[in-house]
Amino acid sequence: MRIINASERRQLVSQSYFQHIEQVLREYFGDGQYSEEKVRGGQTGARKVIFLASGKKYFVKIGEKVERENNIYQSPKFSNKPFLLSPILIPNISNEVLVLPFYDGETLDDFILRKNGQWGEVYTCIRSILQQAAKHLWLDTLTKNETEIAGGVEKYMTDRLDDLSQNLQIQIGDSVIGFADLINMKIVLNSNDERISLPSINEMVDDVVQLFQRFNPPYLSAITGDFQPPNIILGPDGFKVVDLSNGDELGDLAMDIGKLFNFANRFYRVAYIRDGKAPGNSGKAVVSLKAGALEIDTEYSNDPVLQVLMSDLEEEFTRTIADSIADYYLPDRAKLYKFVINVITIKRHIGRRGLSDLLLANIADSYIEIMRKVRSI
Numbered sequence: 001m002r003i004i005n006a007s008e009r010r011q012l013v014s015q016s017y018f019q020h021i022e023q024v025l026r027e028y029f030g031d032g033q034y035s036e037e038k039v040r041g042g043q044t045g046a047r048k049v050i051f052l053a054s055g056k057k058y059f060v061k062i063g064e065k066v067e068r069e070n071n072i073y074q075s076p077k078f079s080n081k082p083f084l085l086s087p088i089l090i091p092n093i094s095n096e097v098l099v100l101p102f103y104d105g106e107t108l109d110d111f112i113l114r115k116n117g118q119w120g121e122v123y124t125c126i127r128s129i130l131q132q133a134a135k136h137l138w139l140d141t142l143t144k145n146e147t148e149i150a151g152g153v154e155k156y157m158t159d160r161l162d163d164l165s166q167n168l169q170i171q172i173g174d175s176v177i178g179f180a181d182l183i184n185m186k187i188v189l190n191s192n193d194e195r196i197s198l199p200s201i202n203e204m205v206d207d208v209v210q211l212f213q214r215f216n217p218p219y220l221s222a223i224t225g226d227f228q229p230p231n232i233i234l235g236p237d238g239f240k241v242v243d244l245s246n247g248d249e250l251g252d253l254a255m256d257i258g259k260l261f262n263f264a265n266r267f268y269r270v271a272y273i274r275d276g277k278a279p280g281n282s283g284k285a286v287v288s289l290k291a292g293a294l295e296i297d298t299e300y301s302n303d304p305v306l307q308v309l310m311s312d313l314e315e316e317f318t319r320t321i322a323d324s325i326a327d328y329y330l331p332d333r334a335k336l337y338k339f340v341i342n343v344i345t346i347k348r349h350i351g352r353r354g355l356s357d358l359l360l361a362n363i364a365d366s367y368i369e370i371m372r373k374v375r376s377i
Contacts, residue, residue, distance in 0.1 A: 001287045001356045004169035004176060013047050013063045021062055021097055022051070028090050029053035034060075046245075050102060057102035058088070065245040067095040072247035077141045077222040083132060083240050103242065105235025109268065112229060113277060116303075123309045126264075129232060129239050130257070130317050133224075138253040141222040142325065149252060150212035157205050157340060160347045170356070172289050186293040189364045191300070196368060201343070204367045208339050211374065215329035215336070223251035228263045230271060254330050257318060258337030264310040265338065265369070266362045269300070270349060273358070285361035296361050332374045339366040 026032050032053030039048040039059070046063035061069070072078055073087045088099040106114075108129070115122050165180035183201040190196075199207070224231075225246030233240045263271065269283050283300035318331035342362040350356050 001170055001172050001360075004171055018047060018062065021060070021093065024090065024093055025051050025053070025058075025060070025097075025099070029058075051099070057104070059098075059100045059102050059242070061098040062096065066098045069098050069243075069245045069247070070094055072244045072249075073098075075222075075249055077249050078137075078244065078247065081136050083136065083238065084244075085240055085242065100242070103233050103235050103237075103240045105233040105240070108229035108232040108234060108239070109263070109271065109277070111234055112268075113272075119303070119306045119309050122306070123313060125234070126260070126310075127313055127317070130260070130313075132239070133227065133241075133256070134253075134321060138221045138223065138256065139321070139325070141249075142219045143221065143250060145217050145220045148213065148216055150209050150216065153212050153340060154205070154209040157209075157343045160344050161201070161205070164347060164350070168350075172287055172294075175289055177289075182294065187360075187364050188290070188293050188295045189298070189361070189368070190296065191298040191361075191365070196364075198364055198367060201363060204339065204363070205343065208336055208367075208370065211336055211370070212333070215333050217252050217254065217330070217333065218327050219325060220250040221253050223248050223253055223256045225251065225255070226259065227256035228259050228267070230275070252333060252337075253321075254318075254333035255337045255340075257314075257321075257330075258334040259341055261310060261314045261334065262338035262341050262366065265307075266365055267342070267345070270345075270358050270362065274349065283358075285357040287357045287360055294360065296357070296364055298361050298365075335366075335369055335374050339363065339370060342366050 022034055029051075030053070032051055035050035035052050035057070037050045039050060046061045046066060048059070048061050051058045051060045070087060070089075073084070078084060085100045085103060088101070090097060090099055108125070111125065112122055161179075161183055165178070165183070168179035169176055170179060170182060185200055187198040187200065188195065189198060198204070224241050224244055225248055226243045227241065231241055231243040233242055271277075283298065285296055285298045288295045288297070314334070315331065318334050322328050322330040342359070346359055346363075349359055
């Protein structure tokens, strides 16, 4: 599947403004300069760089969502959390630049790759991270919910799909179709010797929104909004979450949980190819048009032990939290959010390095999980 044309991507900050910020930082710290060290992670249009001053490193983000992220860091609900860094507020530019002490460590996704086969260590690490996040953030900031979240979730998905439907053209084999037509086509997924017929993406979205209406959370809490392995750094002082650009003072904690397990279930294939980490281990998907439907053929090399361990951990953890706060549909919403996350990530990733087919496979696979583990209850 190949992208013919799409809306222009967000532009990074201009080089002149980038250099201006360097001068402001140099004046604030007394000396310093940008490092040539590359910074990975985060798929926003912000520009990210390491700034060196007086023998210390600082992580600097300039551009998209920076003002919002600074505000989240300064919110009382996010202050004094052991797994969050404290931003350095630079006079006159704090709404334009995020500056954090550089935390030297290993991202959780790199840790998972390095521990390939040593899944007991991976399980223990992720379980500990979840427990700490629950203790210090999610359960520590619970607020009674008096709203229905389904409408917001629906808008979250449809805004992105509608935007792509305006002018995105996709070539599949010898045919060229609009994105608007693609998301209205029935899907057939061929995976693990199974052939599964599915509704269109638009029909899936409608179905998931209806389930959110049934499973409305009794509580909201502070969430990071992007709680996934590339944004979690393991270091000498424990783990740190380093991206709050999608954070929310009143969010559904099931979203953070769903995002982490969606990565473990399937999104890692996209992320590893996107970041050039392990394309050979990520599997592949091929989309074709057959009899007026989207046919998706997948070929994955999953480690069954890791898959079982992550599934068990998700069930154990979500049930424990659900029982502790009487939010008995939390495990179901975590699975619904996996689908939501796969839908909204299309806008960021479609057309990048051959990821489009994998993205559609992820959407289909996460909907099948809902069919089997949520709709069957």
